[in-house]
Amino acid sequence: MTVRVEDVRQAAERIAGRVLRTPVIEVRPGLIFKLELLQHTGSFKPRGAFNRLLTAKENGELTGQGIIAASGGNHGLAAAYAARALGVPARIFVPVTTPAAKLGKLRTLDAEIVQVGSEYAEAYQAALHAQEESHALLVHAYDQPEVVAGQGTVGLELLEQVDGFDTVLVAVGGGGLIGGIATAIGDRAHVVGVEPELAPTMHRALGEGRPTDGSVAGIAADSLGARRLGDHAFASVQDHHVQSVLVTDDAIVAARKELWHDHHLATEHGGATAYAALVSGAYEPQPGERVVVVVCGANTDPGTLS
Known part of the structure; x- marks a missing residue:
């Protein structure tokens, strides 16, 4: 598209x-x-995250399973912020190298945080696997x-x-x-x-x-x-x-x-x-x-x- x-x-x-x-x-x-x-x-990042979630909500794709996202930090913050605003759970996958300043903010947004891998690509693969199991909505950091x-x-x-x-x-x-x-x-x-x-x-x-x-x-x-x-x-x-x-x-x-x-x-x-x-x-x-x-x-x- x-x-x-x-x-x-x-x-x-x-x-x-x-x-x-x-x-x-x-x-x-x-x-x-x-x-x-x-x-x-x-x-x-909230601009794209909100558009993804609100479009999914219009299409009946945003369910109680909530969302999953992988991020170096900023996209995770945005996705968690948008999910909380819309009342759905968020699971955010981030590398273990994510700066403490971003992790600290992420913890205030009621998201489940999963740290895996040393860079974004590894966190993304883990997020894909979790999404396939849970059927939560995947919110990509940049390619949707x-x-x-x-x-x-x-x-x-x-x-x-x-x-x-x-x-x-x-x-x-x-x-x-x-x-x-x-x-x-x-x-x-x-x-x-x-x-x-x-x-x-x-x-x-x-x-x-x-x-x-x-x-x-x-x-x-x-x-x-x-x-x-x-x-x-x-x-x-x-x-x-x-x-x-x-x-x-x-x-x-x-x-x-x-x-x-x-x-x-x-x-x-x-x-x-x-x-x-x-x-x-x-x-x-x-x-x-x-x-x-x-x-x-x-x-x-x-x-x-x-």
């Missing part, structure tokens, strides 16, 4: 009142931040059409909030966010995917002509740690000619520090990755170009920001 802009519009109607319309700020002429780190649970469409509502908001922009920089893990934003914005702006050099899922997929598995490492692996780009995201980034940019871990660390010291934004490393493209010069705007950076995640230990 190809995710269409109409799917994103329907998602926006469906999740209205369930998620926040996050603010934008122009921090200097031509540089705009979309503050998705202020979303419920500290990332953009309802999830991609929900994340795309970030793009619709940008079109309404910002009076003209040329480029949007988006961090990429499994691709749900960039796939949704590219679908929503279409050809009205240039979309750039920014990835850690040590986890280049989209870059690899574009180079090989299809999503393929690869190794995952680096400082942002807890939130951008998918082994491969999602199929729905791949279709969208191809259709809309999304550009791929890679950044180093050092650039991500520098961007995170700058977001804190210069703009008072407490982000996780994945949340700073899109901005790292500007800080490092991996993406250089043209004179007069108006650039939006999606600052997408805040689930971090504040003690590590200095």
Whole structure:
């Protein structure tokens, strides 16, 4: 199923009142931040989770068995938050490497937490096995059409909030966010995917002509740690000619520090990755170009920001 802009519009109607319309700020002429780190649970993820659950509820697929999700942390928080809001149980599979800041928040959302494996892919396989046994609703972190469409509502908001922009920089893990934003914005702006050099899922997929598995490492692996780009995201980034940019871990660390010291934004490393493209010069705007950076995640230990 190809995710269409109409799917994103329907998602926006469906999740209205369930998620926040996050603010934008122009921090200097031509540089705009979309503050998705202020979303419920500290990332953009509730948009896709609510759209998946509410669509399933409309179709009679959301039962007393509840939901199952696998996550590096942020998607699990969002899925558990949405499940609690809709009154169904949630079982969340996360790697043993999930940061304590995310685990602590997850425990407040009444979800059953299962820690397994050292990375997202292992947690996902365990979640699939549990879903087959329980028949609970699987809420994928990034590769379901309802999830991609929900994340795309970030793009619709940008079109309404910002009076003209040329480029949007988006961090990429499994691709749900960039796939949704590219679908929503279409050809009205240039979309750039920014990835850690040590986890280049989209870059690899574009180079090989299809999503393929690869190794995952680096400082942002807890939130951008998918082994491969999602199929729905791949279709969208191809259709809309999304550009791929890679950044180093050092650039991500520098961007995170700058977001804190210069703009008072407490982000996780994945949340700073899109901005790292500007800080490092991996993406250089043209004179007069108006650039939006999606600052997408805040689930971090504040003690590590200095």
